[in-house]
Amino acid sequence: MRKSPLILLLSSIFFLSSCEKEERLSGCIDPQRIRSxxxxxxxxxxxxxxxxxxxxxxSPDLAGLKSWTAGACK
Structure with a gap:
């Protein structure tokens, strides 16, 4: 029974953080620049x-990204 509040808390944190990340990414991609x-x-x-x-x-240029830097993600 005590697991329910913990699961609810963790789910809330996950959804709140994913919304924040999506807001940050919304300025990253320009849909008008997406092309093949x-x-x-x-x-x-x-x-x-x-x-x-x-x-x-x-690749990121064709995907509509507004910026990128040299090197791979770690």
Missing amino acids: GPCTFDYTPVRGCNGRTYPIAC
């Missing part, structure tokens, strides 16, 4: 503002 196109095959990983690693800078 070719990219080269050289592997120079970049980390997108959404926390994902992309194989090359062309």
Whole structure:
């Protein structure tokens, strides 16, 4: 019986933190910039503002991301 309040508390924290993360990401992607196109095959990983690693800078650009930095996510 005591597990119910703990589960409720943990679920609330999860949902609140996921909403905050989504708000932060909403400024990361510009839907008008999303398009398809070719990219080269050289592997120079970049980390997108959404926390994902992309194989090359062309990929987050086509995905509509507004910013990215050199290097893979850790």
